Amino acid sequence: MASAWGVAALSGLRRHAPRALLAFLLLLTLASLWLLQPTGENERLEGRRGHVDYGLPPLEHELNSSAQLQGVPAFVWEIPQLLIIGVMKAGTSALYYALCEHPRINCVAYVKEPFYLSSAEVAAQAREYHGLVQQERRRLFHLRYVQTVFNLTALSAGQVTLEASTTYLHSAAALTLITSRLMNADRIRMLVVLREPLSRALSHYNHEKRHGKQKATFGDAIAPELAILKSCHQQDTWLAQQNRLDEARPYEALYDCVQAESERYRLAKRRALPGYLFKSLYLWHLRPWLAAVPDRLHFVLHEHFRRDPITELAQLQRNIGLEEFDYESVREEITHEFQEGSRYNRFSGPMIHELALLFRAHNDLLELAIGMPLPWNEALERGHFVIPIE
Incomplete structure (x- = not known):
């Protein structure tokens, strides 16, 4: 009886083995693709405001400061030049995509709203630069931020980039990191969209x-x-x-x-x-x-932007020092964001x-x-x- 059962089982295994092996290989491939996503991309795609788990290891285990900082292009320390920090449901998406139409702006953030600088985990990690001088700490933090949030291979020197995380306005951690950890902290400009x-x-x-x-x-x-x-x-x-x-x-x-x-x-x-x-x-x-940064805050009123986006964008680009661009040529793309x-x-x-x-x-x-x-x-x-x- 046992022998007969064993023969039947072996026969079934031979019959189903190719199918099982194929399923196993498919699962292995999917797992590999998931692991190969950029750091934190799985969590970013979920878009949970202020609760992103970036899976960052302790800095002292990951980074060799002297090796990590060698050969970094100078423009990396100047990005992002702009941050849209709020407010939620006031038209930040419309402003972000409108600014992306400017020929000098290259929107290379993996997602529009990464919420990186308001993450409690990131704020905690920023305190783990053991044994490093202040300038090295800032460089390492800045480098990790831009590598996680932006596709640097798509960006060139002289281009402007930005991200738009509406959690930043309400986050004390974001304010601290933006004004004291980023290498361009004294030059970065913050945009705030206000709505009635x-x-x-x-x-x-x-x-x-x-x-x-x-x-x-x-x-x-x-x-x-x-x-x-x-x-x-x-x-x-x-x-x-x-x-x-x-x-x-x-x-x-x-x-x-x-x-x-x-x-x-x-x-x-x-x-x-x-x-x-x-x-x-x-x-x-x-x-x-x-x-903290009164002269680098720029306000856009939702009502004005919705009624006359071209005029508002022209004024904003002057305020933030961008070359003049005729947004009239992309009016349709801009107003599409306001379709109801x-x-x-x-x-x-x-x-x-x-x-x-x-x-x-x-x-x-x-x-x-x-x-x-x-x-x-x-x-x-x-x-x-x-x-x-x-």
Whole structure:
């Protein structure tokens, strides 16, 4: 019996062995292709904001500083020349692809939004340059960043490149790394796209609802953030009545309160707030950037860019020192990024009116801080928003 079973098994093995071997070789090939992707590409393709695992080994095990830094072309230390650092759902993709049309700009980032400099893992790795002098530390960090994020073989000296990670504006780690670790830290220019804040919040909510990340109504989804905002505004009003606000920076106490309450919520609930309202408090997030690099921040208003992209791009290229390029020749490519579907969500009612009043106060502070007139009051006074379902 055993002998008969063995003969049958051997016969089956011979019959199915070629098929099994083929399947094994196919799996081996797929695994090899996965491993051969550029460092961190698997995680980057998933596009998880601020939670990218780049799989970086400790620097002291990977890099021999003297060998690693030899023969690096000089232009590598000058890239990227531009960073779009925010804000989410304000038109950063449209601006990125429009800038890519400029003949001197070569968009060689593996993905538009790598989120590299806001990664907690990258920030931790930046502290692992044991036994190296400061200049070597900066060079090694810069080299690792550009090798991970950009396709350097497609870039030539004299070309400009950029990436657009909207997490950077909200990340203290990104600010530190950009201003102290990159070799061109004193020359790199940051672009910020600003959108009427309530429209941005509604668009953010629509985006997450469409992708299945949010099932609650807008009112329920923003309730915790709105409660914090109301509480902090009440505290701020009391401080103002007691003449205890900093006259030079009257918004500091308010945003410190919002930040503290947000952190308290995160610790209690073990999850962060979605940021529908808080990510529209632009001055809150811009404060450290305005303090660190005020002359290298360039603002683009979503409403102006959407209405007249050619004029806005012409102004921007002058501000950032790019040679003049007639964007009219690529108008169709640029406006394609603004194409909308036929479905819209309509938002109005008492809650929207209340939010409009709250944001108006923040907008007034922002206008003073950046020295730029903001055309948002009309929309806020109307209290009725029609937001495309992107």
